[in-house]
Amino acid sequence: MSEIRVRVLDEDEWPTYRDVRLRALRESPEAFVASAEEEASFDDEVWRSRMERSRRLLAEDDGEVVGVVSVGTGHRTSIPGAGELFGLWVDPPRRGTGVARKLMEEAAAVGRDVGLRQLVYWVGTDNGRAVAFASSFGFRPTDDRRPMRIHGVDEDGAESEELMMVYPLGDHGGVPTSL
Template sequence: MGTMIRLLGADDVDSFRRIRLEALRTEPASFASSAEDWENFSDDEWRRRLLGDPVFVAFEDDVPIGIMGLMRQRASKMAHRATLIMVYVRRETRGTGLAKRLLEAVTEYARGMGIRQLELAASAENSTAIRFYEREGFTHIGRVPGGCLRNGREIDDLLMAKRIVD
C-alpha cells in the first residue's frame, strides 16, 4: 500500500493519540510538551486537540509513522501566519523524504487557507531539524534565550520562518 499522508478528522483520535505519544516518548527533547502532559488526557480532550488545529499524519499500511500540525494565528491581522507544531517522523524513516512530503502537504493546505508565512521554533540543540528546515527554505528570524527547560537546563529556541506565497 505504501505511505499515505492525510489530514486527520474526528474519527482519527486513536491514530492521533498513538503517533503523538510515540513522538513525545521517543524524542522528549524535541517538544515543549512532555508525554506526561498528554498521557492523562480524556478522549474528549484528545478530540479537542485534534480538531483545534489541522493535523496531518503519514501512514504506512495504516500505521501512523509521522505527524505535523499547523497552528494558525487567531488575531485577524495575524491570520496570514501559522506555526508548525508536533513535528515528528519515526527514526527509521528519516532521510527517506517523508518529512519533506509532510511539510509539502501542510504547506499546500496552508496556502489554501490564505496563509502566507510558516513559522516554527526548534531547539537550538536539534541540529538535524534545523538543517532540514534550512534545506526547505526556512530562515532564522530570532532566538529565545532559555526558551525551554529540560532536566533543569535552559536551552535556547531558534525561531524560523518561510514565506509560502509571493
C-alpha cells in the first residue's frame, strides 16, 4: 500500500465530489440520511453550491479515491465557534487501514485553519464502529440526540437516533486531547 494523500477539493472539482458522494451513498446507504437516487437527480448548480458551503476532503491512494469527509464551517450548528464534520466514508476494502484517521486529522487541521474551536460530529447511535472510531480519535459524546431517518432504510416508519460528539480544536497539532 502506498501513502494515503488527503487534500481539500477546489470548488471547481465539484464533479469529483459528486462522484465520490454518490459512490458512498450507493455503497453504504444505511450510514447516510440522504439517498443516492435523490442526490443523483441534483443538477450541477446544487453540486457547485455544496462546494461553496463546506470544505470537501478527499483521500487518495495512487490516484484512486478511497475516502471522503466534509467540514462545514458553522452553518449547520448553533454552537459558537463550532463546525460540523459530516459525510465520512471510506471504501470498504480500505476500512481499518488508517484512511479514516488521515481524513479526520486533515479535517481537524482545516477546522483550525478556518478558525473553528471545535468540530461537531453526529453519529448514529446504532453505528458502534463509528462511535468507537470517533471516540478513539478524541471526540467525546454529549447528551444531545436527534432523530435520524435514513432514506430507503427506515421506510417502515422506524427512526434511528444520532448522538452528537464534540472534538476540541486546540493547538495540539492534531493529537487528540480530552475535554
